[in-house]
Amino acid sequence: MQELAEPGSVLAEELRMFEDSVVRFLDHEAPPERIAAWRREGQVERSFWAKAGEQGFLGVSVSAEYGGAGGDFRHDVILIDQVARREIAGFAVALHNGVVTPYVVAHGTEEQKRRWLPSLCNGKMVAAVAMSEPDVGSDLRNIRTTARRDGEGYRINGQKTFITNGQLADFIVVAAKTSVHEGAKGISLFIVEPETADGFRRGRKLEKIGCEAQDTSELFFDDVWVPSANLLGIEEGRGLRQLMAELPRERLVIAVQAQAMLETALEETIAYVKTRKAFGQHIFDFQNTQFKLAEAKTEATISRTFLNDCIRQALAGTLADTTAAMAKYWITELQGRIIDVCLQLHGAYGYMSEYRIGRMYKDARVSRIYGGANEIMKMLIARSL
Numbered sequence: 001m002q003e004l005a006e007p008g009s010v011l012a013e014e015l016r017m018f019e020d021s022v023v024r025f026l027d028h029e030a031p032p033e034r035i036a037a038w039r040r041e042g043q044v045e046r047s048f049w050a051k052a053g054e055q056g057f058l059g060v061s062v063s064a065e066y067g068g069a070g071g072d073f074r075h076d077v078i079l080i081d082q083v084a085r086r087e088i089a090g091f092a093v094a095l096h097n098g099v100v101t102p103y104v105v106a107h108g109t110e111e112q113k114r115r116w117l118p119s120l121c122n123g124k125m126v127a128a129v130a131m132s133e134p135d136v137g138s139d140l141r142n143i144r145t146t147a148r149r150d151g152e153g154y155r156i157n158g159q160k161t162f163i164t165n166g167q168l169a170d171f172i173v174v175a176a177k178t179s180v181h182e183g184a185k186g187i188s189l190f191i192v193e194p195e196t197a198d199g200f201r202r203g204r205k206l207e208k209i210g211c212e213a214q215d216t217s218e219l220f221f222d223d224v225w226v227p228s229a230n231l232l233g234i235e236e237g238r239g240l241r242q243l244m245a246e247l248p249r250e251r252l253v254i255a256v257q258a259q260a261m262l263e264t265a266l267e268e269t270i271a272y273v274k275t276r277k278a279f280g281q282h283i284f285d286f287q288n289t290q291f292k293l294a295e296a297k298t299e300a301t302i303s304r305t306f307l308n309d310c311i312r313q314a315l316a317g318t319l320a321d322t323t324a325a326m327a328k329y330w331i332t333e334l335q336g337r338i339i340d341v342c343l344q345l346h347g348a349y350g351y352m353s354e355y356r357i358g359r360m361y362k363d364a365r366v367s368r369i370y371g372g373a374n375e376i377m378k379m380l381i382a383r384s385l
């Protein structure tokens with residue numbers, strides 16, 4: 001990741017030290033047996049989030065003034081990359097740091113930043129964002145959850161589903177309609193703090209085909225009252241614009257995870273085929289294996305170059321929606337293709353859950369669906385043509 005700074009610069013050295021500290025933390029706190037236990041239990045323990053907060057990894061790019069570590073997007077990228085390399089999808093730091101906390105940073109009032117950012121940075125609060133509903137995913141304009149004015153606040157009614165960190169979250173950004181007649185302009189974002197929200201209920205933790213350690217849940221809002229101070233920003237009806245403004249970075253974050261996983265799959269597979277034998281030679285010695293891996297390595301290199309360029313654009317504030325959509329769509333498709341090839345080269349072992357490549361195969365599938373399905377990415381790209 002040092003390539004994200006001028007080689008030999010103080011910043012490159014600082015990023016290297018940061019990456020070392022992330023690696024040390026994950027080696028110590030997330031050994032393979034603990035990761036396996038998280039998969040069995042369907043959740044990462046809260047204490048792990050708290051430790052990550054103590055180490056300054058949560059909200060690492062939030063300014064020190066609000067309790068963050070004062071880093072920038074590069075620090076988030078390093079953290080997200082290392083987590084993705086170790087199959088710790090259950091620790092949804094990409095969502096906490098890369099999606100939800102930035103809503104408060106970018107759209108919160110000064111009072112809201114002072115109220116919530118310190119707890120989002122020190123691990124007291126785990127974040128979630130609740131947009132999807134049982135009947136609405138891609139087509140956000142048609143959400144049914146409502147927020148009606150009531151005294152000095154709003155009453156929220158509705159149901160959300162597929163919510164990452166749903167069981168753990170103490171800070172939930174909820175998309176709701178403040179006006180049912182206004183389409184996009186009728187959507188607002190509210191902060192619901194479950195501890196103080198009567199009528200809020202967590203539903204089932206959903207069983208998934210992959211990312212088993214990630215808590216993905218249903219949430220119910222039954223006449224939940226929140227004060228006006230919990231409306232994100234200063235006025236109603238800005239929710240969709242607030243979401244859209246943050247989407248390029250969110251999509252890039254998914255691409256960062258996908259790239260880390262496909263690179264890891266390649267490394268694992270190259271090592272595997274150099275030890276496994278068939279017909280008196282290593283699997284690696286078959287020309288088919290070499291060609292498949294040569295193709296995968298080439299595409300992974302192209303993809304890395306594009307991704308790093310997108311990260312530089314994001315840092316410069318010039319990353320266009322369409323470029324971010326291209327990165328999300330193309331790198332997650334590549335992730336699926338490369339991991340599939342890698343699994344094939346593992347033979348039956350690849351199909352076993354005890355083998356990493358099999359687990360990666362399951363975990364990778366969701367990248368093409370969430371954060372905006374890849375078809376939506378193509379639609380966005382096509383609109384710019």
Ligand SMILES: Cc1cc2nc3c(=O)[nH]c(=O)nc-3n(C[C@H](O)[C@H](O)[C@H](O)COP(=O)(O)OP(=O)(O)OC[C@H]3O[C@@H](n4cnc5c(N)ncnc54)[C@H](O)[C@@H]3O)c2cc1C
Nearest residue numbers: 129130131132136137138162163164369370371372373375
């Ligand atoms: C593990 C996991 C975690 C998630 N975490 C969260 C979360 O934290 N918060 C949250 O709010 N949501 C979350 N989601 C939901 C996710 O964001 C949605 O799944 C996604 O937005 C797609 O919506 P949908 O599943 O309702 O698909 P639908 O909107 O029903 O679409 C189904 C399929 O139809 C096709 N399609 C849809 N629209 C178009 C179109 N315009 N053109 C062409 N094809 C189209 C696509 O192939 C799409 O995959 C999560 C989902 C999963 C699986």
